[in-house]
Amino acid sequence: MILVKKIKVKNALGLHTRPAATIVKLLQPLKSSVSFTYKEETINARSIMSILMLAAKKNAQITITIEGVDAELAMRRLIAAFEEEFGEK
């Protein structure tokens, strides 16, 4: 199953090191392959360096693409993390 969704970065500092680590951590137990697309650049969301490379600021629109058996669960958890501003509210 392939899920695609656009999401906005809401926390003030953007996708810096801590949010990147949070994302990688929450994806670790899941099996699906997850990629982020921002400014015509598509990267593997399981890699901290790749997420950092995007340099996504606050309000950046990121396209999340998830493919795999637990795609729905992965998408739900990712959206929740983005919505909670990675605990930086």
Next chain:
Amino acid sequence: MYLVQHLFEQHGKHLGLDLLAGAPGLARRINRAEVHRPGLSLMGYMKGFVSSRILVFGKQEIEYLKELDSPTRDLRLKNILTTMTPAVITARGFRPPKEMVALCEKVHIPLFRANATATNLLSRITFLLLEEFCPSVTLHGTLVEVFGVGVLIQGESSVGKSEAALGLIERGHRLISDDVVRVKKKEGSSLIGSGPELTRHLMEIRGIGIINVAHLYGAVCVRHDKGIDIVVKLEEWDDQHFYDRVGLDEKFIDILGSSVPYHVLPVKPGRDVVLLLETIALNHRLKDMGYNSAKEFNAKWLEAISRRQRKRVLS
């Protein structure tokens, strides 16, 4: 998307560009890696004129414009300076005619002056644009230079790409980029890989965190870019899979339409991945020099067999 602004910011100094008018037009897109001297179109011949090219006015164009009367000059310039024109440059430090300045200001076309000659500008800008417009792709993997060979290490997350790269660096090889590699295919030549500016020479090692290789091991252990000569895929050892045992058949992988030698390297405890990667790189160099260990041995074997058969026939 490449804007005039990018060209100006990145190469303006080097090209000696001086912005004279049309600053709001810096946000214009450059859609073609072409630079054009308007010559004929300036004389009114507009057939086949492509308006989305950067225009360079050299000595001849400027001299010709000077000979025209003001209304004609304005008309001819209006024909070629359209909303599609990304930018206009006058060469040899020529001061552009006032009609040109006014027009560029009005239609928001960035107007530059440069000291170099038109021919020089033409070749330099075309070269820069070709470089910018060449096909590129971002790959997941780690690029290391091992004994002068560009090795792209790929594989699933947590298979040990970064750890293998760290081991190689420790033995004096060089890191180009960890985890994310931008690959460009240069005009007709090889694939060049480099790291993104922001995360250059940084590595993420599980259990340690983010480290800066250039600071830890020194500038000798890093490189800005490197051609990709071989791709090695690390994967967890699978007993069901038959791994290459002889190396007679070479495998290739396609990157941007170029085929690159490809090896699958199974990883399991006790296998020294760093040593294996070094061996793959050395073997590649040997092949490049015209010596293929596997093929050479096979030829020797076949010869030995035929010699034995001959002996048997003779006796």
